[in-house]
Amino acid sequence: MLLLLLALGVLVLRLAELRAGAATERAATAPTAPDATAPAARDAPATAPAAHDAPATAPAARDAPATAPAARDAPATAPAAHEAPTPATAPRLAWLAAAAAVAVALLPALRDARALAGPGAALWKDASSHLAIAHDIATSGLPHGWIATNNGGFPVALHYPPVGWLLAAALIRLGAAPVVAVKGLGLAAFIAAPLAVLAAGRAGGARPASAAAGAVALAWVAPYVQFAGGWPSFFLLGLLSQILVIPLVIAWAAAVIRPARFELGPALAAACAATHPQVFTAGAAVLAAAAIAAWDRPLCARALRSLAGGGLLAIALYGPGIASMAAPFGWPPGLGWRHIGFGPERVLPWALEGDLLDYDHAPVIGSAWIAACMLHATRLRAPGSRAALAASAAALLLSMSGGWLAGAGPLGRALLSVFQPMRALALLPLVAAATIVTALDLSAAALARIGAALAARAARGALRAHPALAPRLPTALAPRLPTALAALLPAALAIIAAVEIPARAADLHVLAKNQASLVASRGCRPPVEGFDPELIARWLAEAPYGRASYAAEDTLATCSKVHAADLRRAVPMAFSTGAGAHVGAHAAAFLKVAPERPGSAARAEALGVRTLIHLTAQRPGPPEAWALVDRRGQVELSRRVGGTDYVGLGCVREVWRGREADLLAALFEHLEQPRTVLDTPGELVALEASRGPLERVAVADDGCDAARASVREVPREPGAYEATVDAEAPVDVVFRATAYDGWRVRDGGAELVPRRVAPGFFAVRVGPGRHHLEAVVALPWFYLPALALACGAALALGAPRLWRPLLRRGRLPVAMRR
Numbered sequence: 159m160l161l162l163l164l165a166l167g168v169l170v171l172r173l174a175e176l177r178a179g180a181a182t183e184r185a186a187t188a189p190t191a192p193d194a195t196a197p198a199a200r201d202a203p204a205t206a207p208a209a210h211d212a213p214a215t216a217p218a219a220r221d222a223p224a225t226a227p228a229a230r231d232a233p234a235t236a237p238a239a240h241e242a243p244t245p246a247t248a249p250r251l252a253w254l255a256a257a258a259a260v261a262v263a264l265l266p267a268l269r270d271a272r273a274l275a276g277p278g279a280a281l282w283k284d285a286s287s288h289l290a291i292a293h294d295i296a297t298s299g300l301p302h303g304w305i306a307t308n309n310g311g312f313p314v315a316l317h318y319p320p321v322g323w324l325l326a327a328a329l330i331r332l333g334a335a336p337v338v339a340v341k342g343l344g345l346a347a348f349i350a351a352p353l354a355v356l357a358a359g360r361a362g363g364a365r366p367a368s369a370a371a372g373a374v375a376l377a378w379v380a381p382y383v384q385f386a387g388g389w390p391s392f393f394l395l396g397l398l399s400q401i402l403v404i405p406l407v408i409a410w411a412a413a414v415i416r417p418a419r420f421e422l423g424p425a426l427a428a429a430c431a432a433t434h435p436q437v438f439t440a441g442a443a444v445l446a447a448a449a450i451a452a453w454d455r456p457l458c459a460r461a462l463r464s465l466a467g468g469g470l471l472a473i474a475l476y477g478p479g480i481a482s483m484a485a486p487f488g489w490p491p492g493l494g495w496r497h498i499g500f501g502p503e504r505v506l507p508w509a510l511e512g513d514l515l516d517y518d519h520a521p522v523i524g525s526a527w528i529a530a531c532m533l534h535a536t537r538l539r540a541p542g543s544r545a546a547l548a549a550s551a552a553a554l555l556l557s558m559s560g561g562w563l564a565g566a567g568p569l570g571r572a573l574l575s576v577f578q579p580m581r582a583l584a585l586l587p588l589v590a591a592a593t594i595v596t597a598l599d600l601s602a603a604a605l606a607r608i609g610a611a612l613a614a615r616a617a618r619g620a621l622r623a624h625p626a627l628a629p630r631l632p633t634a635l636a637p638r639l640p641t642a643l644a645a646l647l648p649a650a651l652a653i654i655a656a657v658e659i660p661a662r663a664a665d666l667h668v669l670a671k672n673q674a675s676l677v678a679s680r681g682c683r684p685p686v687e688g689f690d691p692e693l694i695a696r697w698l699a700e701a702p703y704g705r706a707s708y709a710a711e712d713t714l715a716t717c718s719k720v721h722a723a724d725l726r727r728a729v730p731m732a733f734s735t736g737a738g739a740h741v742g743a744h745a746a747a748f749l750k751v752a753p754e755r756p757g758s759a760a761r762a763e764a765l766g767v768r769t770l771i772h773l774t775a776q777r778p779g780p781p782e783a784w785a786l787v788d789r790r791g792q793v794e795l796s797r798r799v800g801g802t803d804y805v806g807l808g809c810v811r812e813v814w815r816g817r818e819a820d821l822l823a824a825l826f827e828h829l830e831q832p833r834t835v836l837d838t839p840g841e842l843v844a845l846e847a848s849r850g851p852l853e854r855v856a857v858a859d860d861g862c863d864a865a866r867a868s869v870r871e872v873p874r875e876p877g878a879y880e881a882t883v884d885a886e887a888p889v890d891v892v893f894r895a896t897a898y899d900g901w902r903v904r905d906g907g908a909e910l911v912p913r914r915v916a917p918g919f920f921a922v923r924v925g926p927g928r929h930h931l932e933a934v935v936a937l938p939w940f941y942l943p944a945l946a947l948a949c950g951a952a953l954a955l956g957a958p959r960l961w962r963p964l965l966r967r968g969r970l971p972v973a974m975r976r
Contacts, residue, residue: 285396302877316479424467486918498560530597688791704768
């Protein structure tokens with residue numbers, strides 16, 4: 159019923175506008191007296207709000223078809239009133255009022271700023287992992303470009319976007335409290351997004367009230383799926399990179415839409431790619447669809463240059479990681495909704511029922527988006543309307559494409575390895591806001607035209623009844639009625655905002671209050687007897703050499719991370735939350751210590767775990783393998799006795815050969831079995847890539863004997879391992895760090911060739927004798943130069959006026975061309 163009413167309203171508005179345009183055209187061409195109706199027809203365009211933006215005074219509106227669709231709409235019916243306002247014509251006071259309105263709408267978030275982003279703020283979900291990595295970068299640096307914070311570690315930037323970590327690390331180095339560095343960045347990005355919409359609207363020629371409405375809608379979107387943006391994406395899920403990229407995407411689109419002597423589009427696209435490649439990929443597709451639909455050559459050229467700038471940096475930043483993608487890197491089989499998202503059978507009903515962007519609230523934003531699309535559908539001759547419809551369709555299709563890609567065979571799986579359709583949901587609020595802004599501009603212009611026509615009609619009727627009013631009635635009535643009708647939209651928007659914002663802000667306030675209460679209580683929900691974040695922090699700060707871990711992904715681990723108890727740890731954690739803090743197969747492997755099961759000491763040694771924090775019911779055994787160090791209530795600290803840590807000894811007893819995808823799937827399947835390679839750390843399984851089907855081959859006895867060897871490790875910086883091995887027989891020395899092409903292992907002056915072993919570590923074979931082994935990782939030698947070249951290319955693409963003459967000079971004369 160609501161959709162029918164929206165469609166009816168759009169239809170009535172469009173028909174009324176067309177009728178008003180026809181009446182204005184007839185009045186302008188009718189042979190009437192010059193002192194009667196002609197002045198009204200002549201004065202109305204000069205004073206009506208939508209009629210003062212003639213094409214000659216609005217060059218920016220002509221160059222921005224994607225944000226100012228009214229600038230091209232209905233030229234035959236209203237030639238003097240078809241331009242949208244531009245920054246040059248919109249009063250500065252109106253923009254100041256719009257900025258004040260957006261600031262007032264953001265006040266509820268600022269009221270809770272201390273609870274959300276203060277020194278005592280709770281670290282929810284992925285935020286704890288982002289903080290741990292940023293803190294390690296700030297304190298230890300990146301001497302080898304390796305992040306050893308969680309599990310087996312990984313190279314910086316090759317597989318995960320580094321901007322959020324680097325920004326937070328820089329703030330920590332500058333003296334900011336660690337929690338404030340991460341949570342403050344998220345809060346700043348949340349506030350910056352609606353302000354970016356307002357600035358983009360002003361640059362693109364939107365009306366102040368329309369831009370303010372889009373900004374407020376983006377700020378207080380309430381998505382059913384928290385990945386879809388708004389404050390839940392960060393303050394509930396901790397998606398730092400996603401919330402940081404949103405204002406950049408808005409600025410990128412605005413830079414593409416508005417021409418300039420130096421284009422910022424390529425540089426902003428590159429910043430988006432470095433901040434969140436998944437959102438950049440989806441944003442590139444949406445922007446390309448909008449530019450093609452607008453079919454404006456300069457706009458398409460600017461969009462293409464920006465995509466080239468972002469694409470070059472993405473290739474330089476992530477290309478080496480994609481090229482070296484091998485087990486244990488990669489997504490698990492049976493991808494769930496967190497990766498592929500939801501299909502049309504879920505997304506479309508959410509959109510139509512109002513849950514997609516207005517869950518548990520009045521369907522204001524979602525309904526406005528649908529109504530805006532309906533209005534644009536009635537103006538397909540306008541480039542801006544076509545662009546808005548194409549962007550909306552592209553964003554929805556991308557967000558629903560996961561199931562289609564998963565069923566598209568090898569090509570679909572390859573695309574899913576580098577693109578998450580779930581992340582395309584983050585663009586839906588942005589596209590909705592842009593579509594609403596442009597539709598409000600169209601509606602305001604339509605109401606102004608209707609008002610001008612009504613004023614002219616009323617003036618003609620009054621003149622026939624009262625000829626004495628002829629000298630002043632047209633000039634008095636013409637400016638007031640269009641202005642009054644055009645003011646209906648801002649008034650309606652203000653009423654809706656006054657009703658809806660408090661209810662939506664209340665959800666954020668309740669969240670902030672609950673998180674502040676949890677931090678203040680220094681406890682858990684549900685409660686855990688004996689839990690004390692200061693005690694956990696002290697245990698981890700005093701942990702000996704080797705990794706530390708929690709027994710399982712349970713309430714104890716979650717509470718410790720919420721309170722940032724593991725921030726002051728002295729060793730890496732064999733535990734992580736968040737896809738940006740671990741490597742594919744290791745996410746499963748490092749949860750398999752299972753201290754309550756027999757053989758936990760062997761599994762812990764296979765993963766390099768020395769310290770374990772657990773509940774009483776999870777106490778590991780036997781006592782000769784695990785020492786109970788401390789306890790409080792149900793929370794206990796145990797330490798593994800004997801064995802090795804990061805560098806272990808073993809012998810390869812089996813080899814798995816196959817395609818990388820098959821090896822990765824086999825690893826995940828194997829780790830779910832009751833008994834795995836982790837139960838026998840001395841018996842290694844080598845992983846070898848081949849083009850054939852997966853095969854498992856037993857290795858004949860070659861004299862290897864780990865029992866006749868010993869290892870003594872030397873602590874090193876992140877990205878380096880050093881050990882002395884004394885062997886009486888050949889032995890395989892396993893380094894329990896993530897296997898990656900950049901590792902170089904030396905035995906004195908000789909370089910050894912490493913091989914991958916399950917569950918994704920690397921090992922080298924040494925013969926009898928004493929060996930001084932050193933494993934050091936390094937990024938590709940061309941990595942930093944390629945990044946510098948890509949950044950330079952992105953900046954150069956923004957100055958086409960500089961390099962176009964060079965290209966022209968290099969052309970051969972026409973007569974000499976072949």
